[in-house]
Amino acid sequence: MILMNDFKSEPPELRAAMLGAAQRVLESGWYVLGNEVVDFERAWSSACGVAHGVGVGNGMDAIEIALRALDIGPGDEVITTTMTAFATVLAIFRAGATPVVADIDPETALLSIQSVERCISPKTKAVILVHLYGQLRQMDAWASFTRDFNISLIEDCAQAHLANWHGNFAGSFGVAGAYSFYPTKNLGAAGDAGMLITDDETIAQRSGQLRNYGQSKRYHHPELGMNSRLDEMHAAMLIERLKWLPEFTERRRKIAATYRSEIVNPLIRHLAPPEAPSAHTHHLHVITCDQREALQAHLHTHQVQALIHYPIPAHHQEACLGIARDPEGLQYSELHADTCLSLPCHPQMADNDIDVVISAANSFQRK
Secondary structure: OEOOOOHHHOOHHHHHHHHHHHHHHHHHOOOEOOHHHHHHHHHHHHHOOOOEEEEEOOHHHHHHHHHHHOOOOOOOEEEEEOOOOHHHHHHHHHOOOEEEEEOEOOOOOOEOHHHHHHHOOOOEEEEEEEOHHHEOOOHHHHHHHHHHOOOEEEEEOOOOOOOEEOOEEOOOOOOEEEEEOOOOOOOOOOOOOEEEEEOOHHHHHHHHHHOEOOOOEOOEOOOOOOEOOOEHHHHHHHHHHHOOHHHHHHHHHHHHHHHHHHOOOOOOEEOOOOOOHHHEOOOOEEEEOOOHHHHHHHHHHOOEOOEOOOOOOHHHOHHHOOOEEOOOOOHHHHHHHHHEEEEOOOOOOOHHHHHHHHHHHHOOOOO
16 A cells, blocks of 8 residues: 555664664653754754744644734634644634634635635734645735734744745744644654744743743743643654755655646646745645545555545534634635545655556546
């Protein structure tokens, strides 16, 4: 079976380096908020072209902490996409703010500026822009839009590790960027991990306080924080995995480009091509098909694992049925959720694996 992710096939050299990192942590005797975390915070923020990184427990916490560091909470509205992992919306709830979900551009599956504008109210304090599937698009337009409406731009970069748009990296366009290092991400830990990045020293200082019980110095808690600290073990392994990220990303780009040029089945639709090769990290390679379940089953018979990200948009989740939304509806998000399918696109895929996926996709026929 050609899997969506295949960690067991990663290079032996990388596995050895990760084991060495684990040994380094064990021998140090320091497991929480030590030098490994500091080193990875510096390495990742530098790679992203910003001044500060604050290691946290996961990507959802990074979003919540960003909102709280901006004093966005009860009585405030935050607009985001309904076509995202549920963590994006959940982080807004956890910060005490009110999420408002907007529709997507059907050609890209990314948040629609026009839909967001319809959602703006006097209570709107921020937009969380999700770089879905690893895409950066229209970042000048988003910066101008949020500036004109005097609202904060927060980037959900969970799928866009080092995506580059006109020389700037994901997470550097808004007031803060939130990264996840969940194992399946382009840069993944051996468990949950995340980071908030920012150029704003005040946000960074307060985020570092919020992640650690709201503690300003030992045993002093000027505010109510949370327990969301990046572990030394994860940080040490991420330092080693970061060295492989450029090579792995280029492999993803090659696979995606091959799919785009060689999957020519008229029943299968591709999303709009990247604005530039560097602007897409291809965390997921997503196609759409009106007979999505039949296509998924067909691929499975050809030993190709294909998954759906995400079949249920946020406003259809049981906990969010009453969530505020674009007054004109979310029809493009609903259509995308009903038709999207992710093909394997990970750096351990062999050329023959790519050929198998393409052949299987092209052989699909209408049921």
